[in-house]
Structure formats: C-alpha cells, structure tokens
Amino acid sequence: MTASPAGTGTFQLLATRRFGPFFATQFLGAFNDNLFKNALVVLLTFRAADWTTLSPGLIANLAAGLFILPFFLFSATAGQLADKYDKARLARLVKGLEMAIMALAAAAFWMHSFAGLMAALFLLGVHSTLFGPVKYALLPQHLREDELVGGNALVEAGTFVSILLGTLAGGVLAGTVAQPAWIAFGGFAVAAAGYAASRGIPAAPAPAPELAVNLNPLSETWRNLAFAGRERSVLLAIVAISWFWLYGALFLAQFPAYAKYVLGGGESAVTLLLAVFTVGIGIGSLLCDRLSRHRLELGLVPLGAIGLTLFGIDLYFASPAATDGSAPQALAALLGRPGVWRVLADLLLLGAFGGLFIVPLYALIQLRGEAAHRARIIAANNIVNALFMVVGALGAGALLDGGWTIPELFGAGALANAAVAVGLCIALPEFGRRFVACLTPGRRVVEIPARAAVDRAGRGKIGGS
Structure with a gap:
C-alpha cells in the first residue's frame, strides 16, 4: 500500500484517492436511502387515500419494517460476499443495483402501484444491507492504523449529515413535485452520482477468495457471531x-x-x-x-x-x-x-x-x-x-x-x-x-493495539496518496 504522509490530517483524507471516492459513495447512498424513504412516507401519509386503503400510521410502520427486514435476511450473505470478492467492485455493483431500484420506483410511481413502491423500498434495504460490510471492512485495507479512527469519524459524521439532508430533501420533494415520479428520478440521479464516485475507489482484494457462500441466514449468522467471539x-x-x-x-x-x-x-x-x-x-x-x-x-x-x-x-x-x-x-x-x-x-x-x-x-x-x-x-x-x-x-x-x-x-x-x-x-x-x-495526569492516553499478522493478507496494493 502506498502510504500517505505521516502528517495527513483527518479532513485531508477526503482529498485522497484511498478515502475520498469511498466517502462520497457511502454519503450519497445514505442520502438516497433517506430521501426516498422519507419522501415516500410523507407522500403516502398525506395522500394515502390515492394509493391504498391502509391507514397512514400503518403505512409508516410497514415502510420501516420493510426497510429493516433485509438486514435480518441478507446480512450474513452480504458479509460472505465482501470477504470473497473485491470490495471496490462490490461497491460499484451495489451502486448499479441502486440505479435499477430507482428505475423500478419511477415505474411504480408512474403506474400508481403501491405494491411496487413497497418493493422498491424493500430493495433499498437490500442495497444498504449489501453495502454495510463493504463500508466498514474496506477502511482497514485502505487506511493506516493512525488514520483509521479519523476515517471512522468522518464516516459516522457524514452518515448522520446525509441522513439529515436526505430526510429534508425527501420531505421537500414530496411536498412540491406535481408528479411523484420525479422523486424516483431525483433518486436515480443521486444513485448515478454514487456510481460515478465508486469508480474511483481503489481495489480492495478479497481476503478469502476461496470462501464457499452459505445462503442459510440462520446458520451463517451464528457462524459470524462465532468469528466475532x-x-x-x-x-x-x-x-x-x-x-x-x-x-x-x-x-x-x-x-x-x-x-x-x-x-x-x-x-x-x-x-x-x-x-x-x-x-x-x-x-x-x-x-x-x-x-x-x-x-x-x-x-x-x-x-x-x-x-x-x-x-x-x-x-x-x-x-x-x-x-x-x-x-x-x-x-x-x-x-x-x-x-x-x-x-x-x-x-x-x-x-x-x-x-x-x-x-x-x-x-x-x-x-x-x-x-x-x-x-x-x-x-x-x-x-x-x-x-x-x-x-x-x-x-x-x-x-x-x-x-x-x-x-x-x-x-x-x-x-x-x-x-x-x-x-x-x-x-x-x-x-x-x-x-x-x-x-490521570502524566500517563500516556493513547493505545495502539497490534494488528493481527493475518490482516496483512487482506491488504491490497493501491495507488494514490
């Protein structure tokens, strides 16, 4: 891995190829999730009778449940894929999926299909589920140990800011556009920008390319917890x-x-x-x-x-x-x-x-x-x-x-x-x-735990500063 200067500050990471494209990709993804989800909830809350006979309260809870359900169903599979394949390539595939989901949502809006909108929301949950392991497992491959806390700090700060901005943008779109399909078109544009950003993420080679994927979420979840344990x-x-x-x-x-x-x-x-x-x-x-x-x-x-x-x-x-x-x-x-x-x-x-x-x-x-x-x-x-x-x-x-x-x-x-x-x-x-x-005054307050030797096998050689 080509090292950056030892003095690289936290915000300077945003200008590096090792971190900047990844940060933009994850920021835009979280923004889009919340834009679409909040716009959909606001739209169906105030115009519920035009779309379904369900009550607005039930719709809000149904939307929340459909978005979080994929984390239970597919997280175990997502973790295996992120260990088996290059994470930069997976990030681009996930962004491609996000664009397809927004196209589905546009069709559902145009056809006035409540079921289609719920399906799009569920698939956005799948998108977030697939990107989650990539998001946090990629950082140690591209950042030095003395950059990792700063990288995580930027990711956490950026995630919450993107949630706020996406929520606000979704509410504004739902309340201003005459044709709801524009919500999905806006989401497609954000997804396309996320895909463009993901093209700049350097390679992050798989640490376990020989892994055989187990599609059983129950047994694989238990195995994953055992790895953590x-x-x-x-x-x-x-x-x-x-x-x-x-x-x-x-x-x-x-x-x-x-x-x-x-x-x-x-x-x-x-x-x-x-x-x-x-x-x-x-x-x-x-x-x-x-x-x-x-x-x-x-x-x-x-x-x-x-x-x-x-x-x-x-x-x-x-x-x-x-x-x-x-x-x-x-x-x-x-x-x-x-x-x-x-x-x-x-x-x-x-x-x-x-x-x-x-x-x-x-x-x-x-x-x-x-x-x-x-x-x-x-x-x-x-x-x-x-x-x-x-x-x-x-x-x-x-x-x-x-x-x-x-x-x-x-x-x-x-x-x-x-x-x-x-x-x-x-x-x-x-x-x-x-x-x-x-x-305690006078005592050293920092700690640098040794990274396991096996971690070196997960590092790829990447370019950029």
Whole structure:
C-alpha cells in the first residue's frame, strides 16, 4: 500500500484517492436511502387515500419494517460476499443495483402501484444491507492504523449529515413535485452520482477468495457471531454498538411527537431537533479523533457513555410540561419558551458524547477482527444492530401505550444506558483502565493495539496518496 504522509490530517483524507471516492459513495447512498424513504412516507401519509386503503400510521410502520427486514435476511450473505470478492467492485455493483431500484420506483410511481413502491423500498434495504460490510471492512485495507479512527469519524459524521439532508430533501420533494415520479428520478440521479464516485475507489482484494457462500441466514449468522467471539473485545463492541443504535433510535423516533406534544412546535421544530442532534454526532465523532491523537483510545467509550447518561437524564428534567399539540408555535416563538434552549443543548451534547462512544468501537472491530472474517463480523454487527433497534422500538411503543410520557421514556433510557456502561466496563476491564489512564495526569492516553499478522493478507496494493 502506498502510504500517505505521516502528517495527513483527518479532513485531508477526503482529498485522497484511498478515502475520498469511498466517502462520497457511502454519503450519497445514505442520502438516497433517506430521501426516498422519507419522501415516500410523507407522500403516502398525506395522500394515502390515492394509493391504498391502509391507514397512514400503518403505512409508516410497514415502510420501516420493510426497510429493516433485509438486514435480518441478507446480512450474513452480504458479509460472505465482501470477504470473497473485491470490495471496490462490490461497491460499484451495489451502486448499479441502486440505479435499477430507482428505475423500478419511477415505474411504480408512474403506474400508481403501491405494491411496487413497497418493493422498491424493500430493495433499498437490500442495497444498504449489501453495502454495510463493504463500508466498514474496506477502511482497514485502505487506511493506516493512525488514520483509521479519523476515517471512522468522518464516516459516522457524514452518515448522520446525509441522513439529515436526505430526510429534508425527501420531505421537500414530496411536498412540491406535481408528479411523484420525479422523486424516483431525483433518486436515480443521486444513485448515478454514487456510481460515478465508486469508480474511483481503489481495489480492495478479497481476503478469502476461496470462501464457499452459505445462503442459510440462520446458520451463517451464528457462524459470524462465532468469528466475532474469538476476540472477546470485538464481541462486546458489537453489543455496545447495537445498544447505541437502540438508544439513539429511541430519541430519533420520538422527535416528531416530542416536538408537537412536549415543546408545542410544528414541523420546523422536528427539523431543528434532528439537526441539533446530527450536528452533535458530527462534532463528537471528529472530536474523538482529536482526543485520541489518531489512535484507538478505548477510554473514550466510558466517557461517551457518561455523557449519554447525564444529558439523557437532564433532558428528562429540562422537558417542559406537555401540550395538546393543537396550536403549534412558530419556531421563533418556540425558541422563546423557557427551557427550550436547555433541551437543545442536551440534544447537542447527547449527539457529541454519542460520537465519542461509537467511533472507537467501530475502530476496535476493524483492528482486532480477523482480516479473513472482517466483513462477516461487520455483517454480524449489522444483524445485532437491527435486532436491538426493533426490540427497542417495540419496547418504547409498549411503554408509551402503557401511559409513559416521552420525557419519562428518555429518562428511563438514560438510566438503562448507565447500567449498560457499567456492565461493559465489568465485562471488559480494559475500558475502565483506559478511562482512568485518560484522566490521570502524566500517563500516556493513547493505545495502539497490534494488528493481527493475518490482516496483512487482506491488504491490497493501491495507488494514490
């Protein structure tokens, strides 16, 4: 691998061939997923009678379920493909699939087919499932160890920004275009741009080209978890990452109702909450690389967990009394309400500490997972992530139906996060030791775990700076 200068900064990675095209590819993919998904939900919510007899609430849940179902069905297969074939080539094939899906969606819009739109949404979930193992397993092949934390920080920050922008763009498209097929045409243009970006990704040779693909998702998922379990810290990182996605989804899913019934705002308030939380994630992710001095520093994980707990609890106390939501306030008036700025500060800091929590965990999996099985370990992580998010959504729905308020749900989630953090430090004392080292003056606060020798077999020779 042609090395970049030792002084390469985090943002300078965006200008390198080793990272820039990949970053653009994954950014545009996440943007497109959320553009289409949100545009479809908004369109079918406000014009449901024109498309189906299903209720808007059922449509929203059906859409969410169809998008996440492929993670359970195909993640195990996706991990095997990413270990068996060149990941750069797979990225281009996935982008080609994305363009085909948008063409299908355009046809479904034109033919006024609700079933066709749901099929397109399911296939977009398949697209994301296939790209997931490629996304995280490719980074260790193209980046040095001292670049890996920064690369992950950019990916996490970029992912959340693309989710925000895609969600906003989807809502705007759904509310402004006269012919819904333009939504799919816009998605096709984004997919084409993603394919063009993927053409610049350098080769990432397969670490296990002899692998025989097992199409049974149950047995292969179990095998993938077994691969992760060979290194205890990797398996615990998967559990911690999955908990983070459950915890984060707990907040994100409640933003519309929280903005309307707690803050007393309208759609602009929902956008504001999502934007503040997203900016926080980006700040925390990038700050993680700076605090760790471009090395894996596990002491930041307990620090992130502490912030996630404290500001989740403070959000419970900061939340104003509930309203009936019948008279939403304009954004300017809403910002003048007592306590709203404290709520926004809590959400910003929740996102920031979430970035500190999640980035080292992804880097840990990439550094300590065996290179020959890395994509399959990432696939196992994606499956467990999806499982946690579904269980969390069901649990939150049950608590809200049982009479809990949204602030009470946030507070309970924060307390549960504290329990998870304590359990994580007990299960892997290295987290606690590194956290203490970070707080102790005069002690070295960075850690560079040796990459397994087998990892060298997964590296390809690539050009570019």
